[in-house]
Amino acid sequence: MASSKYFEQRVVVKFLQKSGKSRGEALKELERVYGDHVMAKSTFYEWWSMVAGGREACTDAERSGRPATAHNALSVQKVESELRDDRRKSVREIAENTGINRETVRTILHKDLNMTKVCAKLVPKNLTPDQKETRVRVCQDWLENWDKFDRVITGDESWIFGYDPETKRQSMEWKRPDEPRTKKARMSKSKAKLLLITFFDIRGLIMKHWVPTGQTINAAYMVEVLKKLRRKIAEKRPELWRDNSWILHHDNCPPFRALLTRAFLAKTNTTVLEHAAYSPDLAPNDFFLYPKLKEVLKGAHFADDEVMKQACEAVLKEIPEDAFQECFQAWKRRMVKCVRAQGEYIEGCHM
DSSP states (O other): OOOOTTHHHHHHHHHHHHTTOOHHHHHHHHHHHHGGGSOOHHHHHHHHHHHHTTOOOOSOOOOOSSOSOOOSHHHHHHHHHHHHHOTTOOHHHHHHHHTOOHHHHHHIIIIISOOOOOOOOOOSOOOOHHHHHHHHHHHHHHHHTGGGGGGEEEEEEEEEESOOOOOTTTTOOOOOTTSOOOOOOOOOOOSOEEEEEEEEETTEEEEEEEEOTTOOOOHHHHHHHHHHHHHHHHHHOHHHHHTTOOEEEEOOOHHHHSHHHHHHHHHTTOEEEOOOTTOGGGOHIIIIIHHHHHHHHTTOOOSSHHHHHHHHHHHHHHSOHHHHHHHHHHHHHHHHHHHHTTTOOOTTOOO
């Protein structure tokens, strides 16, 4: 017969009942003696009823059904076969279908098959074979010309919110067992927001531009932004400006692909680095600059647009040059991962 972890307390309950104690008195006595390790009230009530009904044995009764353990090569094969049919099956479903107990199924999954259950990864788009092939080709071209990436100036745009709530992980804090759990109200991003456009290279930020509220980002406006960028390059990177050796990198947003924008870039002899469609995981602004900026701003409330701008600019100024250098090295590592993954999205993948 199997022995319960509450065997000793069962004996005490039986003794207290035969001593003439009431159920309430017996429970209080049990809690006084065993403290935090006392059995649950529901378990106590159940056991009290069984003893009152004439049960004498304090050990668990014999159980029919599947054995307590069935950890062998055959059970591993059964579990693996279940997962081949459907990887979404729960431990309970696998146990019921195979006749193996749940703990053994868990052991097989984690130790024998080296598997963990994870949520599906959200991606910008389910890529077609042609799009994956393009991502691989672009990354291979980049890697072949990596020696020129110290001349690449990359840019993108992103919304900055007047209030952006903290993530659950950011709000985690240490607590003792007797301390209440911190609560916070569920809040959404504010409607107040500003559009920020940034350009940077391996040495640091070159330009930040705030789009006026209500302004439509079209090809004509993008051309004006690029004119401002050229002036900033002449001011901050004169060595790249003199021989027009800088290379522009940007995502494939419609204003940038527009005929007017492309005509302006051709007229100014600006070299443009190709970027694969639907590839934010290969855009440094998306995986480095904006996450670093927004992580600091999350949870902060800004009184007006000017305060928001000042806070953003203060964060951007604090990013050191070596962080931008590491960003470019991370960019290169992402290119390698993308090629190895045959064009699949590489964020969250262990290569």
